[in-house]
Amino acid sequence: MYDITIVGAGPAGATLARLLGNKYKVLLLDRRDLLSPQEGSFAKCCGGLIAPDAQYMLAKMGLGVPKDVVVGPQLFTVRTIDIENSLERFYQRHYINIDREKFDRWLVSLVPTSVDIYCGSLFRSFEVTEKNIKVAFTHKGNTYVEDTRYLVGADGAHSLVRKKLIPNIMPKSYIAVQEWFSVKHHQPYFSAIFDSDISDFYSWTIPKENYLLIGAALQPGDDANYKFDQLKSKLVKYGYKLGESIKREGAFINRPQNMQDLYLGQGNILLIGEAAGWISPTSAEGFSYAFKSALAAADSLRDERENPLKGYYAKTKHIKRNIIFKNLKAPFMYNTLLRKAAMRSGAMSMSIYKN
Numbered sequence: 305m306y307d308i309t310i311v312g313a314g315p316a317g318a319t320l321a322r323l324l325g326n327k328y329k330v331l332l333l334d335r336r337d338l339l340s341p342q343e344g345s346f347a348k349c350c351g352g353l354i355a356p357d358a359q360y361m362l363a364k365m366g367l368g369v370p371k372d373v374v375v376g377p378q379l380f381t382v383r384t385i386d387i388e389n390s391l392e393r394f395y396q397r398h399y400i401n402i403d404r405e406k407f408d409r410w411l412v413s414l415v416p417t418s419v420d421i422y423c424g425s426l427f428r429s430f431e432v433t434e435k436n437i438k439v440a441f442t443h444k445g446n447t448y449v450e451d452t453r454y455l456v457g458a459d460g461a462h463s464l465v466r467k468k469l470i471p472n473i474m475p476k477s478y479i480a481v482q483e484w485f486s487v488k489h490h491q492p493y494f495s496a497i498f499d500s501d502i503s504d505f506y507s508w509t510i511p512k513e514n515y516l517l518i519g520a521a522l523q524p525g526d527d528a529n530y531k532f533d534q535l536k537s538k539l540v541k542y543g544y545k546l547g548e549s550i551k552r553e554g555a556f557i558n559r560p561q562n563m564q565d566l567y568l569g570q571g572n573i574l575l576i577g578e579a580a581g582w583i584s585p586t587s588a589e590g591f592s593y594a595f596k597s598a599l600a601a602a603d604s605l606r607d608e609r610e611n612p613l614k615g616y617y618a619k620t621k622h623i624k625r626n627i628i629f630k631n632l633k634a635p636f637m638y639n640t641l642l643r644k645a646a647m648r649s650g651a652m653s654m655s656i657y658k659n
């Protein structure tokens with residue numbers, strides 16, 4: 305019998321397990337092999353940029369990113385390309401460029417040894433009984449059932465825990481497609497590309513060691529591949545030189561737009577990270593939200609005076625407010641006319657010297 309079972313050992317789940325592992329009997333499940341990955345193991349599709357808000361959260365948790373997690377180049381500039389309005393601006397912003405798999409493995413390595421970590425395990429279902437919750441998962445073709453007092457869904461954008469809890473209320477979801485190209489020379493910035501012919505969200509490029517990642521958050525539908533190819537053709541015209549395509553990957557990405565999209569759980573089941581809908585609706589930055597929600601859930605589960613879910617609701621009010629604020633700000637990024645006015649003003653932008 306476990307006190308807490310956490311499904312998902314991404315940034316949210318690994319953080320919660322780290323914070324609770326010494327006090328409670330914790331089981332941490334993930335389908336990925338984050339302990340001893342083999343060549344070709346399933347990897348999370350991600351841009352792998354630690355934005356300032358996430359850097360703040362790492363600092364707050366007393367953590368510094370180890371050097372083998374960091375990749376080059378380090379980025380201090382966002383190149384914003386508005387294809388519809390033919391506008392371009394550079395803004396100063398500092399990211400830490402990382403290898404996402406190594407980042408997740410590092411976070412898991414910080415989990416106390418008292419936690420049972422079952423990697424390569426696929427969560428299947430749960431059943432709430434009078435006494436506890438029964439959690440079923442498969443590992444190497446065998447099915448296992450464990451009893452737990454609390455179940456935490458930290459299983460990301462396509463959370464099965466959430467789907468089983470409330471099948472019909474999922475946040476607005478996009479298909480993120482990302483393709484890796486080998487390149488000889490980098491343009492040392494993160495580009496954010498706005499073009500409503502491609503998506504009503506945004507597309508990006510990120511340099512990573514000898515590669516350039518091109519990504520887009522696309523509305524689900526048959527034409528996602530067509531739109532992605534259109535994006536690549538447009539970027540070539542903006543001077544991006546794409547070498548050999550190394551791999552293409554995909555993942556779901558959530559975009560919470562109203563308060564219903566944020567769902568924190570029910571009874572003794574809590575959702576954290578992107579499973580709950582915690583992610584920036586404007587930039588799709590998710591690490592800071594994963595950390596904030598894991599901290600709030602840990603505090604609530606530790607506080608035995610009150611119901612953990614109630615405590616978790618109270619402790620995440622500020623994150624909710626932050627998402628409301630970002631949605632209010634969204635038209636300045638995603639409405640063609642307002643974005644045109646904002647970019648034309650040149651406010652906060654910088655000029656780049658080119659040799």
Ligand SMILES: Cc1cc2nc3c(=O)[nH]c(=O)nc-3n(C[C@H](O)[C@H](O)[C@H](O)COP(=O)(O)OP(=O)(O)OC[C@H]3O[C@@H](n4cnc5c(N)ncnc54)[C@H](O)[C@@H]3O)c2cc1C
Pocket residue numbers: 311312313314315316317333334335336348349350351352353354355358425426427428458459460461463464480481482519555556557576577578579583588589590591592594
């Ligand atoms: C293409 C792309 C680029 C992104 N780039 C950035 C970025 O640069 N910076 C940033 O801050 N955010 C970025 N994000 C968002 C960020 O990746 C997520 O918000 C963040 O990872 C959420 O953390 P999490 O722990 O909640 O979920 P996840 O990181 O998704 O972790 C969920 C874990 O649950 C496991 N899991 C899922 N289902 C099951 C199951 N049934 N059984 C067992 N295990 C399961 C998964 O294997 C995974 O390890 C990006 C997202 C995408 C899709």
